[in-house]
Amino acid sequence: MKVPKGKTVLVKGVASIKGECEVLGARLNFFECEKFVPVFCIEDCEIEINGEFRILDGSTIPESWKKLAKMDWETVFLYGGVDSGKSTLAAYLANKVGGAYVLDLDIGQADIANPGAMGYGFAKDVVSLSKVSMINGFFVGSITPQGREAKCLQGVARLWKELRRLDGRKIVDTTGWVKGRGAKEYKLAKLEIIEPDLIASFEGKPFDWKTFEVEKGYVIRRDKIDRAKARFESYQKFLRGARILELERDRINLKPDLFRGKDVTQFIESVLGV
Structure with a gap:
């Protein structure tokens, strides 16, 4: 797909770019992302996209x-x-x-x-x-x-x-x-x-x-379902490769911690050294 100079392509998926462009302030020619990312064409570009996209006039960066x-x-x-x-x-x-x-x-x-x-x-x-x-x-x-x-x-x-x-x-x-x-x-x-x-x-x-x-940039709003889906996918990423461990209850020593914490003000002061 050929994109003229001065256009922004919002890409969600995989993008391969030929030509000078700026992707959220970075000079990239390839990326993959599960969110929409703005690709601003500094010159005429050729972009190959596997995913969703939208084309806008000008830059989305305020x-x-x-x-x-x-x-x-x-x-x-x-x-x-x-x-x-x-x-x-x-x-x-x-x-x-x-x-x-x-x-x-x-x-x-x-x-x-x-x-x-x-x-x-x-x-x-x-x-x-x-x-x-x-x-x-x-x-x-x-x-x-x-x-x-x-x-x-x-x-x-x-x-x-x-x-x-x-x-x-x-x-x-x-x-x-x-x-x-x-x-x-x-x-x-x-x-x-x-x-x-x-x-x-x-x-x-x-x-x-x-x-x-600062002004708001071009925002694609997400509803509660979208946010829940994003959290689910994030948990999947962090738990990938995790193992399930089975432990015998009578061989584990559990200690209750109720009412044993520090006052948060004292904790912060000790961390900051004040």
């Missing part, structure tokens, strides 16, 4: 994203509601800056870790955060932070303690839970742990923090 990629930051915190484009922005930024660590805190639609967990990895020339290999993660056991805020913050603190010691730029991707007092307090707690240089916000200026407002 100007605000391009400006953000050129700004001087070491750690940026992405803030926005469901289907705002946070994960796509994270992949784009990582590609444009030549590679960056991405901390994926979206336990509902986790890309780097499995659903119900947080994780981080190094992203470079990726078409999706799901292509990033996890360096380390933290299992929460829930696909929503509501009612699990303390455990989620424990995971944030533990992973950030490791990640902040690594050289290189860092991008923090978060959940789409932004409505209500509980959501604001939860996000603020994460901000106080991570202390980013900048918030990239799809929702105006939510906090008294240095904020750069």
